[in-house]
Amino acid sequence: FADYALAQSTDPHPVLAEDERYWLSRFSGEVPVLELPSDRPRPARRSFASSREDYQLDRALVDALRALGAKRGFSLFATLLASFSGLLSRLSGQSEVVVGIPAAGQALDGHDHLVGHCVNSLPLLFEMDMSKPVTYALEQAQSTLLDAIEHQRYTLGTLLRKLKVGRDPSRLPLISVMFNIDQALEQQRHALQGLELDFDTNPRSHENFELFVNAVQVEGGLRLECQYNTALFDGSTIRRWLGYWRTMLEAMVAEPEQAFGRLALLSETERWQVLEKWNDTEIDYPHDRCLHELIEAQVERTPHAAAVVSDGRNLSYAELNARANRLARHLRTLGAGPDQRVAICAERGAGMVVALLAVLKAGAAYVPLDPTYPADRLAYMLRDSAPSVVLTQSHLQELLGDAPRSVLLLDAASPPWASEEGGNLERAGLDSSHLAYIIYTSGSTGQPKGAMNEHRGIVNRLLWMQDAYRLGADDAVLQKTPFSFDVSVWEFFWPLMTGARLVMARPEGHKDPAYLADIIQREGITTMHFVPSMLHVFLESAQRSEAGKLRHVMCSGEALPASLAARFHERLPAVELHNLYGPTEAAVDVTAWACVAGGDGAGVPIGRPIANTRMYVLDAFGQPVPMGVAGELFIGGIQVGRGYHNRPELTAERFLSDPFAREVGARMYKTGDLGRWRHDGSLEYLGRNDFQVKLRGFRIELGEIDTRLETHPGVAQAVVIARQDRPGDMRLVAYVSTRTAAALDPAALAEHLKSGLPEYMVPSHFIVMDAIPLSPNGKVDRKALPAPDTTV
Numbered sequence: 001f002a003d004y005a006l007a008q009s010t011d012p013h014p015v016l017a018e019d020e021r022y023w024l025s026r027f028s029g030e031v032p033v034l035e036l037p038s039d040r041p042r043p044a045r046r047s048f049a050s051s052r053e054d055y056q057l058d059r060a061l062v063d064a065l066r067a068l069g070a071k072r073g074f075s076l077f078a079t080l081l082a083s084f085s086g087l088l089s090r091l092s093g094q095s096e097v098v099v100g101i102p103a104a105g106q107a108l109d110g111h112d113h114l115v116g117h118c119v120n121s122l123p124l125l126f127e128m129d130m131s132k133p134v135t136y137a138l139e140q141a142q143s144t145l146l147d148a149i150e151h152q153r154y155t156l157g158t159l160l161r162k163l164k165v166g167r168d169p170s171r172l173p174l175i176s177v178m179f180n181i182d183q184a185l186e187q188q189r190h191a192l193q194g195l196e197l198d199f200d201t202n203p204r205s206h207e208n209f210e211l212f213v214n215a216v217q218v219e220g221g222l223r224l225e226c227q228y229n230t231a232l233f234d235g236s237t238i239r240r241w242l243g244y245w246r247t248m249l250e251a252m253v254a255e256p257e258q259a260f261g262r263l264a265l266l267s268e269t270e271r272w273q274v275l276e277k278w279n280d281t282e283i284d285y286p287h288d289r290c291l292h293e294l295i296e297a298q299v300e301r302t303p304h305a306a307a308v309v310s311d312g313r314n315l316s317y318a319e320l321n322a323r324a325n326r327l328a329r330h331l332r333t334l335g336a337g338p339d340q341r342v343a344i345c346a347e348r349g350a351g352m353v354v355a356l357l358a359v360l361k362a363g364a365a366y367v368p369l370d371p372t373y374p375a376d377r378l379a380y381m382l383r384d385s386a387p388s389v390v391l392t393q394s395h396l397q398e399l400l401g402d403a404p405r406s407v408l409l410l411d412a413a414s415p416p417w418a419s420e421e422g423g424n425l426e427r428a429g430l431d432s433s434h435l436a437y438i439i440y441t442s443g444s445t446g447q448p449k450g451a452m453n454e455h456r457g458i459v460n461r462l463l464w465m466q467d468a469y470r471l472g473a474d475d476a477v478l479q480k481t482p483f484s485f486d487v488s489v490w491e492f493f494w495p496l497m498t499g500a501r502l503v504m505a506r507p508e509g510h511k512d513p514a515y516l517a518d519i520i521q522r523e524g525i526t527t528m529h530f531v532p533s534m535l536h537v538f539l540e541s542a543q544r545s546e547a548g549k550l551r552h553v554m555c556s557g558e559a560l561p562a563s564l565a566a567r568f569h570e571r572l573p574a575v576e577l578h579n580l581y582g583p584t585e586a587a588v589d590v591t592a593w594a595c596v597a598g599g600d601g602a603g604v605p606i607g608r609p610i611a612n613t614r615m616y617v618l619d620a621f622g623q624p625v626p627m628g629v630a631g632e633l634f635i636g637g638i639q640v641g642r643g644y645h646n647r648p649e650l651t652a653e654r655f656l657s658d659p660f661a662r663e664v665g666a667r668m669y670k671t672g673d674l675g676r677w678r679h680d681g682s683l684e685y686l687g688r689n690d691f692q693v694k695l696r697g698f699r700i701e702l703g704e705i706d707t708r709l710e711t712h713p714g715v716a717q718a719v720v721i722a723r724q725d726r727p728g729d730m731r732l733v734a735y736v737s738t739r740t741a742a743a744l745d746p747a748a749l750a751e752h753l754k755s756g757l758p759e760y761m762v763p764s765h766f767i768v769m770d771a772i773p774l775s776p777n778g779k780v781d782r783k784a785l786p787a788p789d790t791t792v
């Protein structure tokens, strides 16, 4: 053993040099860090507390697996390794996975009688291509395994030194998961002939690795002994994973030519749980109603109650209704009707509410045009939506250019509709599958895209909201979200269908916490919305007493940090906080969660699907992923919108047919959001899978800014990223390379953007570079983009 140890430590060693070359070339790229979905956040310091779950694979399956490999010359070990790495890849969502195997050492040239501890851990790197067939994965595993064994003398410690793997106190470097197969038992049986022999090991209470799977060959098949780190995982999770593994092994045997990533993983029960049980949201709402009809019904119930409060003046339900009816009649004479569009460019106020309601009553869809947007953008939205009429106010008229179309001034002294009749209109061909509104959101190709929403979707959303949170005559809702964002849709219409008061904040009022605190008091606001970043600002400036009558705060638009929710409960203990989630493409919100004080320390979930809505968490092959595993969020059910106006390709890309729904023709929306199911059937939000970001609640496709910058004559290439160099301080930074030798003036670039983009899309920093750094694959190397000087 001494000779052996000496040989091991003699460096350079001719044989070892060859081994070294092998291992260094295996890990020439970035060393992957396996991120298995843990039940608890990973502790800052690695711990060793461990427990074990055992799982039995029956003999028939093991024999079939052996036969599957044997037919192609692969060992059972290789077959199990392939499937194990495939399981890890699907659990982690990572395509590169390192699995360690122990090599005994004694098997080497004449060492078979050597007594001593010669074990070395070999890191096997699997580069998974889940679209290739099972047999390909087996072949890959077999050659990876044989190569590793051939080069097993090279120790892991030496490799780690050479690779300069960064050390992280929360995890082991390179190998965090081990796999071993115990094949020695048959031999031991022979050695002890005549004795009844049973060989077993106790679970360890201490284990270095996050997972250590030991496959033991036993009488009835194979026992998978799975040691796991208890700080990270629950036994029930490990048992589930072993179940997935078995399901996958069975599928491998049944369909060896199937794409590796398409093998079944979930048991029937669990598939039912994620697809059906947690989506059991059916409620029998009147799906044939139109949005404005909900309000007309309320007008009947409380005609004299205050409906809209604006600038200290009240408009009763009856007045609001009559004014909207008159305008609606006039709109119809100008061609407004089902699926036609009417654009509204107005400041917040009572006139805006009349206009919105009138467009719906006319049977058309409203298109909000924010008067703070630059003329270029408004012109594009007008061209794209091609409205039959534009409603605006006299001081905003010039924003709209002079394209030929009917423009009506909402503030005209004696408008042409003043003499129209004030009673409700007939439907005139309208039904709940017609469009109610089109809202434009940032688009990655350089122009915004109009998300089309139908009456039945938004009606469902509002009926659910009333079921869930109950507004009544004593309630007042603050309308402060710019009407070009869909949160405003519930702010407007929910109070008006329930007899509550709709209180209009002054224009730009949503940006001013002191004003908000004041109006909450003054108007007795009971319900309002915040994007989390604004809620933060509000809480830090608000006094406890300023909650007034506030009862419900709805948060949505971006991730709600647990720390902010905790702060909220501390500051406003009597107020309920709700986290809602949903894209403009699916009638505002599709999941909801009631936050509770002293939550469980993990992030705030986005909750469960709301009425008549289904949520799916799918992998790259469109299959449901197991609970706890990250996937893309898809939305099914009645709220899925019609698509993007005039954008059939983009619509086809994002609005897919829903393979899990019972109704024929059902569609689902592909969100680009990442999420996972929690054990309780609620969803957790995990970020985006593209370059869409949220900045102070504003939805921004970074590609839209890049494209706009590249239309500047001096710009060769532009990349905008949202960076958070200081906690809580997210900002847009533009990296620009020049076409000309002349210096580019950042102020000129900002001006160029301001002529086409809303303020919130203009980066706060511009960095002009000779060239944008590219990575070997030709893509922008985002990591090589410098942070702007944070002290400036």
Ligand code: AMP
Residues within 6 Å of the ligand: 441, 555, 556, 557, 558, 559, 560, 579, 580, 581, 582, 583, 584, 585, 588, 606, 671, 673, 685, 688, 694, 698, 699
């Ligand atoms: P919007 O269309 O403006 O509502 O933006 C929709 C996007 O905002 C979603 O696709 C998410 O990326 C993000 N989002 C909305 N609500 C939430 C939420 N409660 N938590 C995390 N992200 C959210």
Ligand code: MG
Residues within 6 Å of the ligand: 486, 487, 556, 557, 581, 582, 583, 584, 588, 589
């Ligand atoms: Mg939303």
